[in-house]
Amino acid sequence: MKDKIRNFIAETTFTEPELIKDETMIFDEGIFDSMGLLSLINFLEEEFGVITDDTELIEENFGNVERIAAFVERKKAAVAS
Amino acid sequence: MKDAKKTAFSRHVLKLKNIDEVIDNICTQLKEDVGKRFRRKGGVVGISGGIDSSVTLALAVKAFGADKVLGVLLPENDSSPDSKEFALKLAEKFGIRTVEENISGALDGFGCYRRRDEAVKRVVSEYDPAVDKMKIVIPEDIIKRNLPPVHYVTVVFQDGSEKTVRLPMNEYLQIVAASNFKQRSRMSMLYYHAEALHYCVIGTPNKHEVQQGFFVKYGDGAADVMPIGNLYKTQVYELAEYMGVPKEIIERTPTTDTYSAEQTQEEFFYQMPFGEMDLLWYGWENGYPPEEVATVMGLTEEDVMRIFKNFERKKQTTEYLRTPPVHGYYGV
Structure with missing residues (x-):
């Protein structure tokens, strides 16, 4: 899952995937901006069926690949239970 | 480390010290x-009847003389009626010629309203553009989330009730792209008059608009000169008072005058009052330590650091808007 997220970010931003580590802060590092965030929300919905609520739009969920993957896992687990 | 010569950060650091000299310098440069x-x-x-265009006009009149300045009113279907009233009052005060050009027909031709409303209806199906109004907003608490802003559309229904929905990417982009026809149509009309008179277009963006990218590329961001482009908003107000801009204009809340529902610039873009933003931007731009700025502003150091980070992000992500066409790809 992390690689899918990483590749999406890399393709969207013309960045080499290996430059995006699990812990790279994608917004602080200027890799993604607000359009990137919107495209990421779309991507999570299309790829993993995860719909992001307004209150979930926080750095703890979207700051880096690690956090995004954990967020997706939590959302999928919540739906499954 | 802080520069030893730098003025201590205070709430008065941006107050213009010699306003006559500031005005003279701007006008001399404008004439040049x-x-x-x-x-x-x-x-x-x-x-537009707003503070920025009013001060710009006052400076142009002082620089060139009233007989060499043309004020152009550019209303369209969504303009506030106040805009025309205030703009005419301003023109009367400074003794300039005006021309009114309603650009609604041009905007219809471009499909501005239709394209925008199609996108709004995709997210708020009950929206009826014939009777309802809409605007784009950023929630107040967004800056605390440490993420770039996402935009919401608010539909104000005929009965006064409201519905606010987060905009998906495609709809957000379509609404903005369609609405930008307004600024670009205004620009075309301004250049028509400028060329017909052999004049320049005097642009109206202030320092925040230029630096934070709150303008439309080749729309209101297109002009030959921008006399207030390096002035903070509170300094623009100082000039307005000093140069005799009508009181109603000075007291009016700055709006975007872009969407059909009334929308302040603060709720659409800046997310904080101008007085605070001026000082914080000045502090950030001049490298003041967050703890020094925090003490003066009555904020925590963490708040200031978050705001500084947001400024940095805004400046970086709007670089595209300030960059002219890149052409040096081949040859010398």
Whole structure:
């Protein structure tokens, strides 16, 4: 899952995937901006069926690949239970 | 480390010390640029009844003389009626000629309203553009989330009730792209008048608009000169008071005058009052330590650091808007 997220970010931003580590802060590092965030929300919905609520739009969920993957896992687990 | 010569950060650090000198310097430079450098005979200013275009007009009149300045009113279907009233009052005060150009027909031709409303209806199906109004907002608490802003559309229904929905990417982009026809149509009309008179277009963006990218590329961001482009908003207000801009204009809350529902610039873009933003931007731009700024502003150091980070992000992500066409790809 992390690689899918990483590749999406890399393709969207013309960045080499290996430059995006699990812990790279994608917004602080200027890799993604607000359009990137919107495209990421779309991507999570299309790829993993995860719909992001307004209150979930926080750095703890979207700051880096690690956090995004954990967020997706939590959302999928919540739906499954 | 802080520069030893730097003025101590205070709430008065931006107050203009010699306002006559500031005005004289701007007007001398304006005359030099428009008359000598660009060899034009005067200036055209799009007047919206807002504070920025009013001060720009006052400066142009002082620089060139009232007979060499044309004020252009550019209303369209969504304009507030106040805009015209205030713009005419301003023109009367400074004794300039005006021309009114309603750009609604041009905007219809471009499909501006239709394209925008189609996108709004995709997210708020009950929206009826014939009777309801809409605007785009950023929630107040967004800056605390440490993420770039996402935009919401608010539909104000005929009965006064409201519905606010987060905009998906495609709809957000379509609404903005369609709405930008307004600023670009205004620009085309301003250049028509400027060229017909052999004048320059005098642009109205202030420092925040330029630096934070709150303008439309080749729309209100297109002009020959921008006399207030390096002035903070509170300094623009100082000039307005000093130069005799009508009181109603000074007291009016700055709006975007872009969407059908009334929308302040603060709720659409800046997310904080101008007085605070001016000082914080000044502090950030001049490298003041967050703890020094925090003490003066009555904020925590963490708050200031978050705001500084947000400024940095905004400046970086809007670089595209400030960059002219890149052409040096081949050859010397």
